[in-house]
Amino acid sequence: MLDEKILNILRNRPDDYVSGEELCKLADISRAAIWKHIEKLRDEGYKIEAAPHLGYRLVGTPDSLIPGEIRWRLNTKILGKEVITYKKIDSTNSLAYSLAEKGVKEGVVILAEEQTKGRGRLGRQWSSPPKTGIYLSCILRPKIVPSGIPKITLLAAVAVAKSVRELSGLWAVIKWPNDILINGKKVCGILTEMKAEQDTVNFVILGIGVNVNTPLKVIPKGASSIKEEMARSGSLADISRIELTRRILENLEEYYILLKNRGFGPIMDIWKSFSAMLGSRIKVILQNKTFEGLAQDIDDDGSLIVRRDSGILEKVSSGDIVMIR
Amino acid sequence: MLDEKILNILRNRPDDYVSGEELCKLADISRAAIWKHIEKLRDEGYKIEAAPHLGYRLVGTPDSLIPGEIRWRLNTKILGKEVITYKKIDSTNSLAYSLAEKGVKEGVVILAEEQTKGRGRLGRQWSSPPKTGIYLSCILRPKIVPSGIPKITLLAAVAVAKSVRELSGLWAVIKWPNDILINGKKVCGILTEMKAEQDTVNFVILGIGVNVNTPLKVIPKGASSIKEEMARSGSLADISRIELTRRILENLEEYYILLKNRGFGPIMDIWKSFSAMLGSRIKVILQNKTFEGLAQDIDDDGSLIVRRDSGILEKVSSGDIVMIR
Numbered sequence: 001m002l003d004e005k006i007l008n009i010l011r012n013r014p015d016d017y018v019s020g021e022e023l024c025k026l027a028d029i030s031r032a033a034i035w036k037h038i039e040k041l042r043d044e045g046y047k048i049e050a051a052p053h054l055g056y057r058l059v060g061t062p063d064s065l066i067p068g069e070i071r072w073r074l075n076t077k078i079l080g081k082e083v084i085t086y087k088k089i090d091s092t093n094s095l096a097y098s099l100a101e102k103g104v105k106e107g108v109v110i111l112a113e114e115q116t117k118g119r120g121r122l123g124r125q126w127s128s129p130p131k132t133g134i135y136l137s138c139i140l141r142p143k144i145v146p147s148g149i150p151k152i153t154l155l156a157a158v159a160v161a162k163s164v165r166e167l168s169g170l171w172a173v174i175k176w177p178n179d180i181l182i183n184g185k186k187v188c189g190i191l192t193e194m195k196a197e198q199d200t201v202n203f204v205i206l207g208i209g210v211n212v213n214t215p216l217k218v219i220p221k222g223a224s225s226i227k228e229e230m231a232r233s234g235s236l237a238d239i240s241r242i243e244l245t246r247r248i249l250e251n252l253e254e255y256y257i258l259l260k261n262r263g264f265g266p267i268m269d270i271w272k273s274f275s276a277m278l279g280s281r282i283k284v285i286l287q288n289k290t291f292e293g294l295a296q297d298i299d300d301d302g303s304l305i306v307r308r309d310s311g312i313l314e315k316v317s318s319g320d321i322v323m324i325r
Numbered sequence: 326m327l328d329e330k331i332l333n334i335l336r337n338r339p340d341d342y343v344s345g346e347e348l349c350k351l352a353d354i355s356r357a358a359i360w361k362h363i364e365k366l367r368d369e370g371y372k373i374e375a376a377p378h379l380g381y382r383l384v385g386t387p388d389s390l391i392p393g394e395i396r397w398r399l400n401t402k403i404l405g406k407e408v409i410t411y412k413k414i415d416s417t418n419s420l421a422y423s424l425a426e427k428g429v430k431e432g433v434v435i436l437a438e439e440q441t442k443g444r445g446r447l448g449r450q451w452s453s454p455p456k457t458g459i460y461l462s463c464i465l466r467p468k469i470v471p472s473g474i475p476k477i478t479l480l481a482a483v484a485v486a487k488s489v490r491e492l493s494g495l496w497a498v499i500k501w502p503n504d505i506l507i508n509g510k511k512v513c514g515i516l517t518e519m520k521a522e523q524d525t526v527n528f529v530i531l532g533i534g535v536n537v538n539t540p541l542k543v544i545p546k547g548a549s550s551i552k553e554e555m556a557r558s559g560s561l562a563d564i565s566r567i568e569l570t571r572r573i574l575e576n577l578e579e580y581y582i583l584l585k586n587r588g589f590g591p592i593m594d595i596w597k598s599f600s601a602m603l604g605s606r607i608k609v610i611l612q613n614k615t616f617e618g619l620a621q622d623i624d625d626d627g628s629l630i631v632r633r634d635s636g637i638l639e640k641v642s643s644g645d646i647v648m649i650r
Contacts (some may be wrong), residue, residue: 120525121522121523121525122522122524122525126617143612145643146471146472146474146519146521146644147471147472147626147642149521150473150523150524152523153523177523177524178523191522191523192522192523193520193521193522194520194521194522195518195519195520196471196474196518196521197446197447197517197518198446198474198475198477198478198502198503198516198517199446199447199475199502199518199642199643199644200446200447200643261481287468292623293411301472317470317472317524318470318524318525319524
């Protein structure tokens with residue numbers, strides 16, 4: 001990865017020019033090759049100044065999902081050490097699934113600038129307009145039984161909500177099981193898929209879709225994007241998708257290791273503190289029935305426990321929730 | 326399927342000759358075509374007598390896994406209405422999985438005379454020598470959550486054990502979760518695989534491997550075949566793999582519909598009555614520990630409940646069991 005090598009030399013000297021001669025020496029290539037790589041980086045959207053007698057200086061980085069940009073200063077040991085990006089793909093989850101079936105290892109991340117068949121829970125569509133969102137799928141190989149899968153979804157919801165809070169400063173909350181809301185509007189969805197045997201999970205594909213800088217006019221009704229919600233508080237800047245992706249991967253890994261080492265308890269506690277609905281009145285929509293009640297708690301296995309008006313507790317492991325105001 | 330049409334005409338008149346003229350009329354084809362199809366059927370192993378002036382008579386049927394043979398008098402509505410057979414394949418489960426991913430419908434059955442990469446639970450190998458066993462995979466699309474998957478395995482174990490009893494007259498029993506034993510030796514294994522989201526199962530591949538007429542010398546140590554166990558009681562005949570396959574599909578469908586209509590309770594009761602180990606002392610081998618205790622019960626979710634000597638109840642949803650005599 002010579003491009004990345006040259007880029008890293010420039011990145012490490014942000015206020016400085018690096019002479020052509022020095023670049024040649026550090027990257028161990030010829031003067032002509034340097035020029036070719038600088039041009040290629042510029043094509044990818046990097047702004048590189050070339051000053052006579054002084055050399056090269058990096059003055060701008062594109063907010064494109066370039067693997068090197070994501071890996072740059074990414075503080076993880078497993079997740080995102082290998083990143084595969086696409087300009088356009090049918091579904092990052094579908095691709096990650098087929099890679100995992102071929103044995104691709106844990107931690108590999110698939111990203112796309114656009115999805116033509118982005119998918120949500122229960123076969124629903126996930127709107128994925130180009131260059132404004134994050135459409136990310138991650139291959140995980142946790143040592144869990146199939147009934148443990150909701151733990152991975154809840155863990156991911158916590159990691160994403162935390163990352164969104166860190167970067168936007170907005171009060172992102174979780175709606176069970178896997179939506180992230182800002183001001184009551186959905187800005188992120190999570191789709192967990194797996195291949196499993198009766199008593200062991202072969203792999204999990206964790207899919208995360210975030211509306212980052214997506215303009216309201218291309219977002220389905222009722223949903224929003226981080227940028228649109230920040231604009232309400234007067235901030236008009238774009239959010240860096242690269243930085244948000246990095247934070248998501250870092251937080252994911254932190255909680256994933258926490259789950260491995262200390263079980264689900266600590267994550268459930270954080271989940272509850274991020275929850276938009278525990279203690280609220282909700283409507284539960286199942287395939288064959290609908291009922292109202294109080295969202296009382298999350299069970300050890302990740303199910304939602306709802307207290308109906310009759311006092312009966314219902315355990316909800318599937319279905320949709322509507323919050324009643 | 327002209328072959329099957331001609332075959333069915335002959336099958337329906339087992340003690341009788343059917344004249345060439347009549348065959349032409351009933352199958353609506355020419356005399357020359359009849360001859361061609363009769364030859365093809367003979368190639369497949371059907372024994373068809375041709376007597377001058379009398380016509381044709383079916384006197385013998387091969388015990389090959391021919392789709393038409395399995396479908397002939399198969400009393401099911403869903404399972405096995407479409408059967409795909411192979412002389413040799415890597416794994417029927419792998420093929421069924423990839424077909425299900427492409428949208429192939431519930432009930433389609435894959436069979437092979439031989440598997441080169443037959444698989445068992447937890448990535449283990451399943452020995453699949455040619456033309457002596459049943460290697461069957463079935464595509465199911467049950468409306469269950471991922472944690473419901475053990476129910477399908479237990480249901481299948483009951484269906485197979487019952488079928489083996491019916492055909493062999495031997496006391497086949499179930500060892501949790503999915504082995505069928507005769508005289509303490511494994512004659513059948515079940516591998517349930519699935520693709521699932523957090524709260525919905527996309528499809529289940531139910532794989533069943535039975536050592537039917539398999540000679541002891543090609544069976545892994547500790548296991549056996551139905552024929553070998555029947556030989557101990559003096560019976561030296563082969564078991565019809567076709568008939569056993571049919572019974573398995575019929576019993577599977579019966580219990581599958583029972584599960585759909587009346588829940589897991591009735592199946593669990595039958596499972597318990599077939600169990601080799603409830604009430605027995607067992608050793609449980611998990612990934613990170615081993616313990617002994619009494620196999621006390623099966624939980625609502627299909628887990629095994631073991632009472633340790635300390636009195637503590639352990640719920641076992643994965644792992645291996647050894648019965649202690």
